[in-house]
Amino acid sequence: MTDADSPSPDxxxxxxxxxxxxxxxxxxxxxxxxxxxxAEKSSKLFE
Known part of the structure; x- marks a missing residue:
């Protein structure tokens, strides 16, 4: 088996x-x- 046949490890x-x-x-x-x-609950803080 050559290097071209094996998948690259990265x-x-x-x-x-x-x-x-x-x-x-x-x-x-x-x-x-x-x-x-x-967002829904925090918007009620600023009403």
Missing amino acids: VAKTGSPVVMVVAWLWVAVPFLYGLYQL
Whole structure:
């Protein structure tokens, strides 16, 4: 086996694009909901 046949060690292997989308949504949706709640509650402090 030559160097050209083996994968480069610094290349990260990624999974399916569907898995990546689900993973991002798994993190982004609760984060954005938390930001929404923070903005809603903090705006009431300044009324």
